Amino acid sequence: MNSKPQTYVSTTNACKTCMPLGACLAFRGIEGAVPFLHGSQGCATYMRRYIISHFREPMDIASSSLGEKHAVYGGGPNLKLGLTNVMSKYGAQMIGIATTCLTETIGDNVPMLVREFRDEFSDLIQDHGAPALVNVSTPSFSGTHMDGFHYAVKAAVEQLAEDVPSHCGAALLPGFVSPADTRYLKEVMEDFGLNSVVLPDISLTLDAPALLDYEKLPSGGTSISDIRRLGGSGSVIEFGRSIAGSPTAGKFLEDRFSIPLHSLGTPIGLRETDAFFQAVEEISGKQTPVSHALERGRLIDAYVDGHKYLFDQRVVVYGEEDLVIGLTAFLAEIGAKPVLCASGGRSRRMEKAIRELAQDLLPEPPMVLEGVDFYQIAEYAESLNPQLLIGNSKGYQ
Numbered sequence: 001m002n003s004k005p006q007t008y009v010s011t012t013n014a015c016k017t018c019m020p021l022g023a024c025l026a027f028r029g030i031e032g033a034v035p036f037l038h039g040s041q042g043c044a045t046y047m048r049r050y051i052i053s054h055f056r057e058p059m060d061i062a063s064s065s066l067g068e069k070h071a072v073y074g075g076g077p078n079l080k081l082g083l084t085n086v087m088s089k090y091g092a093q094m095i096g097i098a099t100t101c102l103t104e105t106i107g108d109n110v111p112m113l114v115r116e117f118r119d120e121f122s123d124l125i126q127d128h129g130a131p132a133l134v135n136v137s138t139p140s141f142s143g144t145h146m147d148g149f150h151y152a153v154k155a156a157v158e159q160l161a162e163d164v165p166s167h168c169g170a171a172l173l174p175g176f177v178s179p180a181d182t183r184y185l186k187e188v189m190e191d192f193g194l195n196s197v198v199l200p201d202i203s204l205t206l207d208a209p210a211l212l213d214y215e216k217l218p219s220g221g222t223s224i225s226d227i228r229r230l231g232g233s234g235s236v237i238e239f240g241r242s243i244a245g246s247p248t249a250g251k252f253l254e255d256r257f258s259i260p261l262h263s264l265g266t267p268i269g270l271r272e273t274d275a276f277f278q279a280v281e282e283i284s285g286k287q288t289p290v291s292h293a294l295e296r297g298r299l300i301d302a303y304v305d306g307h308k309y310l311f312d313q314r315v316v317v318y319g320e321e322d323l324v325i326g327l328t329a330f331l332a333e334i335g336a337k338p339v340l341c342a343s344g345g346r347s348r349r350m351e352k353a354i355r356e357l358a359q360d361l362l363p364e365p366p367m368v369l370e371g372v373d374f375y376q377i378a379e380y381a382e383s384l385n386p387q388l389l390i391g392n393s394k395g396y397q
Contacts, residue, residue: 012375015318015394016344019138021047022148022176023098024061027134029182029200030156031221032093034086036062038079038110039100054393055179055206058214062086062095064103071106076113083117087128090216093224094132096152104139111135132224134159144345146320149176150243153199156227157249163257164232169195170283171230171259173238173250175266176320179207188277191292192284197226197233199249231257235283237276241265241353242321242345265353268326269333270299303334311335316381317366318342318374318391321350327390328354332361339384342369342377 024035024047037044044063051059062085064078079097086095099110114133118125125131136155138148153173174185182203189196204220236259238250244263254261262283267273273296277288288296313336317327321343328338341354351368358365369380374395381389389395 011373014344014373015342015377016144016146017050018043018047018140018145019143019148019151020098020100020140021050022145022150023096023136023138023152024051024059025145025176025202025206026149026152026156026200027094027096027098028059028205029202029221030094030096030227031223032091032131032217033221034060034062034090034092034095034217036064036082036086036095036097037100038064038075038082038097038108039066039102041065043100043102057206057208057218059206060090060216066102071102074106075103075108076116079108079110079113080117080120083133084121084124087124087131091128092131092217093129094134096156097133097135098138098148098152099136100138101140104137104141110137132160144320146176146242146322146345150240150248154247154249154252156199157230158252160224160227161230161253161257162228164229166234167195167229167232168234169197169229169232170280171233171236171250171253172196172198173236173248174198175239175243175322177239177266179203183207188280188292191289192280192286194280194284197230198222199227199230231259233257233259235260235262237262237264237279237283239264239266240322241325242347242349244349246347265329266322266326268323269330270296270303271333272326272329307335312337313388314339314384314386315388315390316340316342316377316384316386318377318389318395320392321345321347321370323392325350325353325357328366329357329361331390332357336388338362338366339386340367340369340377340380342372342380344371344373346371 020037027033027035041063044061048061064082066075114135134156136152179202199222201222205218236250236253250261253259262279264275265272267276315336315338317324324341324343328341331338354368
């Protein structure tokens with residue numbers, strides 16, 4: 001009888017990153033904000049390096065730098081010391097405090113610690129411009145960077161948005177999209193004449209022009225004053241099929257301030273983009289500008305021209321859940337055949353969304369895998385004989 005325990009491999013080459021990393025990206029899209037990780041120095045260093053290597057932009061992430069003794073006695077004193085240092089050195093308008101596995105495991109009550117900090121250091125806070133303090137729970141053992149991103153956006157809205165008179169503006173919560181996509185979405189809202197607040201806005205903070213002098217805090221981002229007036233918005237547009245029906249920032253604005261919510265998919269491809277433009281038409285009361293109508297026509301022409309090259313091509317799609325859903329819809333529209341859709345996320349909504357679009361656009365639904373790593377994706381893909389692999393930039397691994 002073999003008494004040797006069976007080996008178990010948890011993850012090989014993960015198709016996701018940590019929750020606090022997503023929170024740092026969300027906080028980076030707020031003007032004058034400094035992301036602050038309550039945990040070990042290694043967490044902040046790794047995530048800072050990871051983000052810089054992708055965006056090629058300088059990125060500071062503060063840390064409470066907990067050590068072994070803090071795992072026993074708690075990290076409250078270090079958190080408070082770290083907050084005072086950030087206020088003194090950065091002149092931040094907001095500090096976004098995200099927890100890590102360590103502080104969640106030892107049970108640090110961060111909301112209570114932040115309240116204590118406000119009471120104990122009220123004079124210091126006022127001396128440094130009374131920066132907003134937003135805290136969010138982001139233990140990596142319970143989610144991915146996508147979860148951390150959405151939790152951070154929701155925390156900022158919950159803790160900063162105020163009940164102000166209606167100003168008929170529109171709130172746009174684009175989710176996890178690129179700086180270039182954020183810029184384009186802002187242009188669309190402007191072309192419809194809408195006074196919109198985009199949260200988070202990383203169009204400049206993570207894609208800045210070359211500067212002669214280093215800036216501790218980059219220009220751009222959603223202003224704190226704009227976040228505070230979200231409670232008076234006339235409507236909310238929120239992207240993300242993977243978060244539909246969950247307690248998101250958009251759902252909070254709808255429930256707390258009775259603001260109409262348009263929950264849409266990320267506008268990738270014709271159908272989802274049409275849904276976005278229809279929502280903006282409804283909100284603004286205006287027809288789609290000619291320039292965008294012409295873009296749509298050119299897209300359809302490109303579909304027709306490229307169809308003969310892409311028809312029935314077998315494709316593996318991987319990445320963040322909303323990216324996978326959007327790319328799958330786009331591929332189906334141009335005649336390609338997604339055979340495997342995979343993500344490291346575990347929202348349990350990706351499969352439903354892909355099944356729904358498959359009913360209209362695909363002859364048969366693709367295989368859908370959630371909570372998998374790149375090693376597992378490669379194993380399944382080998383038997384499916386794909387011609388193309390499409391996903392985020394980490395697929396090279």
